[in-house]
Amino acid sequence: MTMSRARKSSPSGPExxxxxxxxxxxxxxxxxxxxxxxxxxxxxxxxxEELKLRPADxxxxxxxxxxxxxxxxxxxxxxxxxxxNFVTLVHGLEQRGLVERIPSLEDKRANALHLTTAGQxxxxxxxxxxxxxxxxxxxxxxxxxxxxxxLALLDRLI
Amino acid sequence: MTMSRARKSSPSGPExxxxxxxxxxxxxxxxxxxxxxxxxxxxxxxxxEELKLRPADxxxxxxxxxxxxxxxxxxxxxxxxxxxNFVTLVHGLEQRGLVERIPSLEDKRANALHLTTAGQxxxxxxxxxxxxxxxxxxxxxxxxxxxxxxLALLDRLI
DNA sequence: TATTGTTATACTCTATAACTATA
DNA sequence: TATAGTTATAGAGTATAACAATA
Numbered sequence: 001m002t003m004s005r006a007r008k009s010s011p012s013g014p015e016x017x018x019x020x021x022x023x024x025x026x027x028x029x030x031x032x033x034x035x036x037x038x039x040x041x042x043x044x045x046x047x048x049e050e051l052k053l054r055p056a057d058x059x060x061x062x063x064x065x066x067x068x069x070x071x072x073x074x075x076x077x078x079x080x081x082x083x084x085n086f087v088t089l090v091h092g093l094e095q096r097g098l099v100e101r102i103p104s105l106e107d108k109r110a111n112a113l114h115l116t117t118a119g120q121x122x123x124x125x126x127x128x129x130x131x132x133x134x135x136x137x138x139x140x141x142x143x144x145x146x147x148x149x150x151l152a153l154l155d156r157l158i
Numbered sequence: 159m160t161m162s163r164a165r166k167s168s169p170s171g172p173e174x175x176x177x178x179x180x181x182x183x184x185x186x187x188x189x190x191x192x193x194x195x196x197x198x199x200x201x202x203x204x205x206x207e208e209l210k211l212r213p214a215d216x217x218x219x220x221x222x223x224x225x226x227x228x229x230x231x232x233x234x235x236x237x238x239x240x241x242x243n244f245v246t247l248v249h250g251l252e253q254r255g256l257v258e259r260i261p262s263l264e265d266k267r268a269n270a271l272h273l274t275t276a277g278q279x280x281x282x283x284x285x286x287x288x289x290x291x292x293x294x295x296x297x298x299x300x301x302x303x304x305x306x307x308x309l310a311l312l313d314r315l316i
Numbered sequence: 317t318a319t320t321g322t323t324a325t326a327c328t329c330t331a332t333a334a335c336t337a338t339a
Numbered sequence: 340t341a342t343a344g345t346t347a348t349a350g351a352g353t354a355t356a357a358c359a360a361t362a
Contacts, residue, residue: 020236021224025217028288029295029305030198034213035238036312037191044188055192056352059183066179073320078178080193085353087322109320109361130186137187140314147187153308154194156298214329231343240331245345267338267343 033157040137047133051126056081056089058130061123064099064113071110072101098122191315198295205291209284214239214247216288219273219281222257227270229262256280 025031044055053061056079063075076086090113093099098119101111115123138147183189202213211219214237221233234244248271251257256277262268273281296305 020221020228020232022221022236024220024224025237028217029292029309030195030202030213031217032309032312033191033195033198036315037188037195038238039316040188040191054351055188059186059189062182063178063180066182070178071320074178078180079183080196082354083321084323084355104320107320107362111321134187137315141311142314146311146314149307150311151187151190153299153304153311154190156300156304157194157295158197212328229343241344242332242346243330262343265339265343267336269344 043136044133047129048126051122051129053126057093058126060089060093061098061115061119061126065115065120065123068114069112071104071107072113073110075113093119201294202291205287206284209280209287211284215251216284218247218251219256219277219284222271223273223278223281226272229265229268230259230271231268233271251277 041055048054048058059079060075063078064070067075072086072090073083075090076083081089090099090101094101097116100114100116100119102114104110104112138144141147141150199213206212206216217237218233221236222228225233230244230248231241233248234241239247248257248259252259255274258272258274258277259269260272262270296302299305299308
């Protein structure tokens with residue numbers, strides 16, 4: 001099953017080196033998942049770079065919009081972000097005028113997160129870009145059924 | 159479509175806070191891919207931690223075993239690893255006695271990569287662990303057809 | 317005593333530039 | 340001039356510990 005142990009360049013001329021055997025590597029589910037995820041993230045980053053929105057920023061804005069008034073800890077935990085790292089992230093969004101940190105009335109330790117009006121408008125724009133991107137992905141996958149199938153399969157891995 | 163803007167803790171007692179709306183977030187293909195990939199990688203890391211093998215280490219060993227004598231640059235490129243970062247990785251594997259860097263006879267700049275006998279034995283063990291892990295994943299997914307389907311769908315995203 | 321937000325810090329992964337020795 | 344390996348370095352992303360204010 002192994003290839004010949006020694007390998008010298010072919011004497012038949014300066015042709016390109018033969019392709020590597022990658023069968024075993026590419027059969028690894030985790031490896032293929034990572035490659036696909038990186039590919040999709042790269043597209044996301046390319047589409048969103050003029051908005052200066054990284055994937056994590058976008059998911060935070062979406063989540064705050066759907067759940068206004070929640071604490072930093074709550075939003076961070078749902079997204080799997082450590083609260084210590086979430087501080088910098090939400091601070092950036094606040095400095096851009098997209099998010100407000102309003103001291104909670106019920107718990108003086110906590111900040112209630114809200115989108116500003118500018119943040120809501122910005123999110124509307126970002127969502128339209130995202131819709132277009134998802135449409136591209138659906139086309140790549142071969143239709144909405146394929147997308148639903150993929151999401152269902154991914155769900156089983158979590 | 160938005161929830162009520164203001165949010166105060168319910169006056170009906172100290173019950174747990176309501177769950178967050180996560181529909182929009184979880185419908186993002188990239189986000190779901192990332193979550194699934196992280197989940198699979200965490201399992202991989204847990205299974206392989208006693209072997210002190212990270213995912214990248216394992217894929218490098220597999221690739222060298224299938225393509226003995228190749229240059230560092232070739233192995234690194236196939237795996238999407240920068241050659242500068244590959245130096246540290248392969249150095250670690252060499253120090254553990256799993257990989258040999260043999261100066262190429264045809265090109266004095268290059269190192270031909272080979273597994274040592276110890277490396278081959280170690281890889282055999284790692285592969286058996288990996289097979290067991292993949293079997294778990296297949297079970298999670300619901301069968302080999304589901305796995306093939308997932309890999310086919312992931313392929314379309316690259 | 318526990319939790320919220322915060323700072324500081326460290327570790328991994330990844331990316332680029334520049335060097336050397338060869339080609 | 341280009342390439343292979345290397346070093347140094349910088350930037351993300353992520354992880355933990357510890358602190359002040361509050362619960």
